[in-house]
Amino acid sequence: MKPRHRHLRTSAFAALVALAPLATACGTDSTDESQTTLRTIQGLTPSQFDPCGSPNGSETAYMAAIYAPLIRTAPDTGELSPGIATDWEFSNELQTLTLTLQTGLRFQDGTTLDAEAAKRSIEQCLDMETQRIPGLESISAEGEDTLVFDTSTPNSGLPALLGSRLGMLASPTAREERGEEFGAEPVGAGPFQLDEFVPGSSISLTSWDEYQEAGLPEAKVDRIESEIISDPSAQEAALTGGQADFGWRLDYSMPSSLEGTGIHVEHNLGVSMSDLNIDRSQGPLQDKKIRQALSYAIDREALAQANTSGLSDVGAVQPYPPGHRLHFDELDDTYEHDPDKARELLDEAGHPDGLTLRGVSLDAPSFVNNGVVISEQLAEVGIEVDFEAKDVAEASKDFYVNHEYDLISTGMNSGPDWLSIYRRILTTESSGNSGNVPVPGGEEALERASSASSDAELEEALKEADEVIQEELPIIPLYYSPTVSAWGDNVTGGEESVALNGEADLTALGLR
Amino acid sequence: MNGQSAGRRRRAAPWGLWIAVTVLVLLLASALLAPWIAPYDPLAQNLQNKVQGPTSEHLLGTDRFGRDVLSRLIWGGRNAFGGVAICIAVAVTLGVPWGTVAGFWPRYLGTVLMRVSDIMIAFPLLVLAVAITGALGSGLVTSMVAVGLVLAPNIAQLTRAGVLAVRENDFVESARLSGVWEPILLVRHVLPIALRPVVIQLTIFTGLTFVVQGALAFLGLGPQRPTPSWGGDLNDAYSQILAAPLQILPPGLLLGGVVLCVYRIGDTLRDRMSSNLARTERTENDVVVV
Numbered sequence: 001m002k003p004r005h006r007h008l009r010t011s012a013f014a015a016l017v018a019l020a021p022l023a024t025a026c027g028t029d030s031t032d033e034s035q036t037t038l039r040t041i042q043g044l045t046p047s048q049f050d051p052c053g054s055p056n057g058s059e060t061a062y063m064a065a066i067y068a069p070l071i072r073t074a075p076d077t078g079e080l081s082p083g084i085a086t087d088w089e090f091s092n093e094l095q096t097l098t099l100t101l102q103t104g105l106r107f108q109d110g111t112t113l114d115a116e117a118a119k120r121s122i123e124q125c126l127d128m129e130t131q132r133i134p135g136l137e138s139i140s141a142e143g144e145d146t147l148v149f150d151t152s153t154p155n156s157g158l159p160a161l162l163g164s165r166l167g168m169l170a171s172p173t174a175r176e177e178r179g180e181e182f183g184a185e186p187v188g189a190g191p192f193q194l195d196e197f198v199p200g201s202s203i204s205l206t207s208w209d210e211y212q213e214a215g216l217p218e219a220k221v222d223r224i225e226s227e228i229i230s231d232p233s234a235q236e237a238a239l240t241g242g243q244a245d246f247g248w249r250l251d252y253s254m255p256s257s258l259e260g261t262g263i264h265v266e267h268n269l270g271v272s273m274s275d276l277n278i279d280r281s282q283g284p285l286q287d288k289k290i291r292q293a294l295s296y297a298i299d300r301e302a303l304a305q306a307n308t309s310g311l312s313d314v315g316a317v318q319p320y321p322p323g324h325r326l327h328f329d330e331l332d333d334t335y336e337h338d339p340d341k342a343r344e345l346l347d348e349a350g351h352p353d354g355l356t357l358r359g360v361s362l363d364a365p366s367f368v369n370n371g372v373v374i375s376e377q378l379a380e381v382g383i384e385v386d387f388e389a390k391d392v393a394e395a396s397k398d399f400y401v402n403h404e405y406d407l408i409s410t411g412m413n414s415g416p417d418w419l420s421i422y423r424r425i426l427t428t429e430s431s432g433n434s435g436n437v438p439v440p441g442g443e444e445a446l447e448r449a450s451s452a453s454s455d456a457e458l459e460e461a462l463k464e465a466d467e468v469i470q471e472e473l474p475i476i477p478l479y480y481s482p483t484v485s486a487w488g489d490n491v492t493g494g495e496e497s498v499a500l501n502g503e504a505d506l507t508a509l510g511l512r
Numbered sequence: 513m514n515g516q517s518a519g520r521r522r523r524a525a526p527w528g529l530w531i532a533v534t535v536l537v538l539l540l541a542s543a544l545l546a547p548w549i550a551p552y553d554p555l556a557q558n559l560q561n562k563v564q565g566p567t568s569e570h571l572l573g574t575d576r577f578g579r580d581v582l583s584r585l586i587w588g589g590r591n592a593f594g595g596v597a598i599c600i601a602v603a604v605t606l607g608v609p610w611g612t613v614a615g616f617w618p619r620y621l622g623t624v625l626m627r628v629s630d631i632m633i634a635f636p637l638l639v640l641a642v643a644i645t646g647a648l649g650s651g652l653v654t655s656m657v658a659v660g661l662v663l664a665p666n667i668a669q670l671t672r673a674g675v676l677a678v679r680e681n682d683f684v685e686s687a688r689l690s691g692v693w694e695p696i697l698l699v700r701h702v703l704p705i706a707l708r709p710v711v712i713q714l715t716i717f718t719g720l721t722f723v724v725q726g727a728l729a730f731l732g733l734g735p736q737r738p739t740p741s742w743g744g745d746l747n748d749a750y751s752q753i754l755a756a757p758l759q760i761l762p763p764g765l766l767l768g769g770v771v772l773c774v775y776r777i778g779d780t781l782r783d784r785m786s787s788n789l790a791r792t793e794r795t796e797n798d799v800v801v802v
Contacts (some may be wrong), residue, residue, distance in 0.1 A: 232754050257754040302559045306577060309755065363732060365751060372577060372738045376557045388736055389650070 036511050037223040038491070040504070041238050041247040043230045045200050048183030050175070051168040052125035056392075057272075057413055058249065061503040062203060063168055065216070065224075067188030070099070070118065070167035071159055072215035073417075075499030075508075078324070080163050083215025084113065084189070085147070094154035094451060099147045099162075105212055107171035109187045115141035120172035131166050133158065134423065134450070154451040156458060157419030164417035191219040191507055202227050205506070220493070220510030232257070239263050245491050245511065248504040250484040252309035263486050264494055267311050269321040270483040270502040274307075274370055274411045276476040279399065281435020283406045284355050291473040292335075293345035294407075297381040298374060299337040304479035307369045311484070316477035318466040319421055324500075325455075326418060328463045334470045342381040354382020360395050361387040361409035370478060371409040400434045411481065413501050418458075422446055422465055425474055433474065441468040529780045532773035539770065543589030552580035554587040554740045563756045572762045575745065576752055577738075581762050588740040588763075592722065592770070595656040595734075599721045600714060602660025603667050608703075608710065610664065611671025615706070616679060616698055618672075626672065629665030637662050641724060645733045652735045655728045656721075663717055670713055674706030708785050715778030719771045726767045742767050 044058035051063050064075070069083035085099040105113035119141045125131055135151040142148060149158060161167070174187035186194050189212075192205040203226045207219030227244070229235050232251035238244040239254075240261045247254075255265045276294070278285050285291055300315025317335050320326040346354065357378075361371040371387025378385055387409050390398065398404040412421065412432075424432040426442030433439075445465035452458035469475070483502035487494040493508040542549060551571075558578030565573045572581040610629070614622035632640070637659075644658035678684060679702055687697050728734045729743025730750075737744060742763045749759035 232751075236754060251754075253752070253754040306559045306562065368732075368737055369576075373557065373559070375738065376555065376577075386736065386738075389732060 035222040037225055038221045038246060038506075038509055038511055039244050040224060040226040040506075040509075041229045041235060041244045041250075042226060042504075043228075043235065043247075043249040043251060045228045045230075046197075046203065047199065049186040049194060049197070050183040051165040051170065052128045052130050053183045054130065055165065057501075057503075060165075060501065061248065061499075061506055062192075062194070062205065062226075063165070063186070063188075064190075064503070065192040065205060065506040066186050066190045066194055067168035067170060068105070068113075068190045068214035068216060069163065070169055071163040073160070073163035075501075075503070075505040076496065078500055080159055081215070083163075083167070084118065084169060085162075088159055090156070090453075092150075094156050094453060095151050097149040097151075097155070097158050099149075101145045101147060102212075102214055103145050105189055105214055106210070107169075107174070107187055107189045108193050108208055108210075109171050109174045111171045111173045111187075113169065113189050114144045115147045116144075117172055118147050118169055121169045121175070122166065124170075124172055124175055125166060131420075133161065133166070134419070153447070155419075156450055156452045157417075160417045161419050164420065189214060191216055192224065195223070200228060216507045219507065224506055224509075239486055239488065242488070246485070246487040246494065246497075246504070246509060248483070248485040248498075249502060250486055252311050252482065252484060254484050254486055255311065256309070258486055263488055265484065265486040266495065266498055267482045267484045268498060269312060269314060269323070269480045271320060271324070271500050272411060272413045272481040272483065272502050273316050273319065273321075274366065274409075274478040274481055275316070276374070276478065277399070277408045277410055277432065277434065278474060278476065279403055279406055279408075279434040280437040280474065282403050284349075284351070284357065285406050286437075287349050288472060289345045289349040290351070290355070291476065293342040293349070293381065294378065294383065295335045295473055295476050296338045296345065297342035297378050297383065298335075298476070298478065299377055300335075300479055301337070303370065303373050303377070306373050307366060308479070308482050311482040312479060314480055316479050317470060318477065319418075319425070319469075321480040326459065326462055328459075328466060331463070331466055331470065339381050346382065351382075354384065357383060357385040357406040358404065359385045359387035359407050359409065360399055360405040361389050362395050362411075363389040363391050366481070367409045367411065374409070374478075400431070403435060407476075412475075418462065419450070422449065422462065425469055426465060439468065439472050439474045442472065442474070526780065528776050532776035535769065535773045536777075539589055540593055542586050543593055546587045546590060550580075550583040550586045552583040554579060554584040555738050556580070563752060563759065565758065573759070575748055575759065581745070581759075584740040584745055585742065585762060585766055588742045588745060591652050591729075591735050591739065591741045592725065595652050595725045596718055596721045598653060598656040599660040599663065599725070600718060602657050603663035603717065604710075604714070606661065606664035607667025608671050608707070611668035611673075611710075612675055612698060612703065612706075614668065615672035615675025616694075616702070618676060622672065626669065629668050632662070632665040633669070635662075637720075638724060638727060641728065642731070642733060645728060650733045650736065652739075652741070655734050656725065659721055659724050659728070663721070666717070667710060667713070670710050671706060674709055675702055678702045678706045712778060712782045712785055715774060715781055719774035719778065722767065722771050722774065 046059035046062065047056055049059050049063055049066060051067060070085050072081045072083040074081060084105065085101050087100040088097060090097055101115055107113055111117060119139050122139060135153040135155060137150045137152050140148045169189060171187040175182045178185055184197055191208055191211040193208045195204040195206045197203050205224040207222050211218060229238060232253050235247060235250050235254060236257050239247055240263060255267050258265045278291060280286055301313045304315055305313045318328065318331050359371060361367045368389045375385050375387060395408060399408045423446060424430045426439050426446050428436050428438045445468045449458060449461035449465055452461050485498050485504060490512050492510040492512055497505040497508040499505050556579060561574055562576055562578040564570060570580050575581055610625060614625040640662045641659045644661060645655045648654040648658060684701055687701055725734060726743035729741040730747045734743055735741040746760060746763040749763060752759050
């Protein structure tokens with residue numbers, strides 16, 4: 001057992017600095033004792049709250065409380081249930097989806113939420129080009145409560161797509177009026193409103209008294225005050241010192257450091273995954289055999305253990321983790337760590353003496369650390385690669401646009417919308433496809449999934465899609481990133497709030 | 513022994529100086545001889561043996577990737593000393609001519625040059641270094657060039673002060689009147705005296721540069737992982753602080769120790785080179801007056 005010293009001066013100082021704003025927040029709260037305020041911390045920093053704006057993943061928890069969903073996706077299972085739409089059905093061989101909407105709903109700015117408003121909101125979103133509906137021909141509002149989507153090809157994934165960010169309906173009036181400011185001043189129809197956003201520091205939500213139930217439960221607290229704290233010692237101090245009631249996306253060291261403190265800690269394998277994206281448009285990785293050699297050379301279990309503080313040893317070779325309905329156990333053994341097989345493939349590809357690759361990694365510690373371990377593992381089979389750490393914008397530009405690197409250490413969130421993630425991996429025009437190189441069999445696999453008329457058919461089609469991914473390796477999955485959440489005894493709904501995608505379902509949380 | 517002869521005799525160097533010099537020489541030598549004396553490859557990982565305390569096999573333990581901490585610190589010394597050398601070279605190469613010109617021709621050119629240095633000095637050192645490194649790109653050379661650029665105005669101002677004081681001396685005036693070409697006058701007669709405080713200040717900047725270099729590497733702006741660097745390794749150790757708090761000691765103490773040694777040498781240099789007081793009247797804390 002390694003020695004532990006919780007009261008190091010450095011930790012205390014870091015905690016003091018980080019908690020200063022929290023202390024202020026608590027002071028404010030104490031002036032109005034009739035209000036219930038949930039104080040939370042999270043380890044990542046949101047940059048905006050428009051579901052159609054540039055996503056970085058950490059804003060999802062807040063958006064899921066601000067916006068009522070067209071179709072609700074259960075945070076813990078990914079199952080679809082009614083939201084603003086009470087019912088939906090396909091016709092015309094999965095090419096027409098008709099949704100029946102609740103009536104009498106309003107957005108937080110008073111705008112009526114009917115079929116026409118929903119249509120405008122989704123069209124605004126599509127115009128922003130961060131999201132798209134494959135094969136969309138038209139969206140039409142029929143009367144007050146009927147919304148119809150027509151597509152040129154079967155699209156069984158459309159309800160799931162509408163259950164994710166695209167279906168978080170924003171007030172079209174407010175988005176039009178506020179323009180680029182909308183991301184910092186969002187207006188939805190959910191149980192919470194954004195009260196204050198200090199980038200990189202804090203986010204405050206207040207409950208919306210006029211919320212009418214539309215998929216999300218009513219607010220259980222009057223106010224949620226969230227601080228961004230990434231330092232592990234400060235996270236520990238905030239939770240154990242009573243300055244925070246709940247925390248999510250916490251450091252991987254929290255489960256061991258909070259042991260015995262009375263704080264509930266939960267860590268799960270979510271649908272976030274670390275992976276290597278490959279540029280198949282240039283360089284040695286155009287050759288499938290070299291991509292496969294890389295995949296065999298990586299010891300995923302050791303990598304996962306090293307970079308998750310031992311929370312996980314589950315390597316990933318498909319998008320969804322064990323236990324998820326779209327995970328296929330029979331595909332798990334495809335790329336067992338096998339350096340000899342890797343060398344054999346390199347030999348077949350004409351590189352018996354190995355080769356050198358150019359790597360880049362996003363500058364977040366987990367991606368940098370993945371690069372450190374992978375470069376050492378690949379060196380064992382003769383592949384030399386160092387990963388240069390760059391911020392997201394620079395790394396993306398240099399990898400996807402300038403083609404300066406062969407591979408990038410990055411990550412993706414696979415859920416709960418399967419259509420978005422498989423489109424990203426398998427389609428030619430995907431923004432995640434550097435150089436837009438076709439994935440042999442990829443479009444066909446997605447087409448089969450989109451034409452599935454039952455869950456069984458969908459699962460079979462996605463299994464085939466996984467086989468295409470494993471054969472062609474447009475990305476090399478590494479491991480599923482665990483998510484860590486923690487809460488004190490005074491919090492209700494802690495377990496229910498832990499979402500598959502690692503975010504918190506803030507609407508589930510209350511105070512005793 | 514009378515007071516005069518005691519004043520004439522140079523005081524023996526304090527033992528602290530010899531310890532500082534010895535430590536720095538040993539560290540520099542070990543960095544230069546790293547390929548032969550480091551017990552392990554600093555990049556070699558052993559994920560089954562990570563975050564271990566000191567053992568007979570790994571005298572300073574292993575880090576989060578199972579790499580030998582001692583080997584990484586020895587190799588990291590190359591970046592540390594090399595980086596500081598780059599930084600000081602940039603600061604001197606830029607700052608000394610800058611201050612010399614400003615001091616020798618103080619009226620118009622000197623005023624403009626000094627206002628530029630005032631503007632640069634107005635920014636906090638680390639913030640400006642981070643900004644410049646961000647613009648130039650991360651890496652040992654770029655980050656150290658950035659710090660050198662930030663330190664240059666300080667060197668310039670100190671050089672200018674020295675030149676201004678010396679240029680008015682009688683011997684300079686005599687040389688000028690006897691027709692010595694001004695650049696020669698400057699280099700031969702003015703700078704050797706004017707640069708005394710700069711030399712002393714450079715030892716302080718050297719210590720500061722070790723700290724700033726460590727900070728930039730800690731922030732990910734120094735040598736790229738997995739290249740060994742004291743600041744980068746300190747960051748790795750800090751990320752494990754709750755699980756293995758002692759991991760921060762080897763890189764942290766080393767960095768702190770090196771800075772103390774450099775400052776100790778700087779103190780002695782100041783005592784030897786400073787003051788225009790009579791030697792018998794000097795005390796250890798005399799300020800630099802040329």
